[in-house]
Amino acid sequence: MSKETDVLDEHLKANNLKKTDQRFGILDIFLRTAGHISAYELHTLIRKQYPNIGFSTVYRTLKLFTECGLANEVNFGDGRARFEKSFRRVNHGHLICSKCGKTKEFTSAAVDKVQKQIVGEHKYKPQGFRFEIYGLCNRCQ
Ligand SMILES: [Zn+2]
Ligand SMILES: [Zn+2]
Known part of the structure; x- marks a missing residue:
């Protein structure tokens, strides 16, 4: 298990949330992205592995990553929420x-x-x- 997986695991436990394979699957895909990815782009990527997954599920999962410090939401003024990896990254x-x-x-x-x-x-x-x-x-x- 990676450190990131531990972080998510602990966060789910602490908040009485279900430890689903899908949540960890999304994390795995997110961790392989680079730079700043929009929720839409990530949804497209994730659908290759989970064809039936809805956009709101992906978005909610990204929010969950944000809550536990694995992701950071960035806004570049075009109304699109983007996310980047934030675990153990320096301020930038x-x-x-x-x-x-x-x-x-x-x-x-x-x-x-x-x-x-x-x-x-x-x-x-x-x-x-x-x-x-x-x-x-x-x-x-
Ligand atoms: Zn320019
Ligand atoms: Zn950045």
């Missing part, structure tokens, strides 16, 4: 081109520092972090 922000739609990830020690500072000032216990910059990429300018 996104640069989104509003013309071609390309996205880029970045990490910044300075941003991390500011975030910690803000969290401290407001005595918050952070559960997630989002930093998105919208604009025109090098090519589209």
Whole structure:
């Protein structure tokens, strides 16, 4: 079992949710994706293995992954929810081109520092972090 499977297993137990093969099957497929995948794209992938699975089941399962820290929901301003793997990943922000739609990830020690500072000032216990910059990429300018 992978670490991710353990995380899901524990989360299901803690919330009295059923340990279904399908939930772990979806996790397996999700973990093999790269970058930022929309729920629709993931639904298409998952249907190859579970032909009868509905979109809402996939979406709810992704939400479940988000709750236990396996996935992160990202929004690039086009109204489509996208998900990315978040387990043991470092904080990162996104640069989104509003013309071609390309996205880029970045990490910044300075941003991390500011975030910690803000969290401290407001005595918050952070559960997630989002930093998105919208604009025109090098090519589209
Ligand atoms: Zn662009
Ligand atoms: Zn990302």
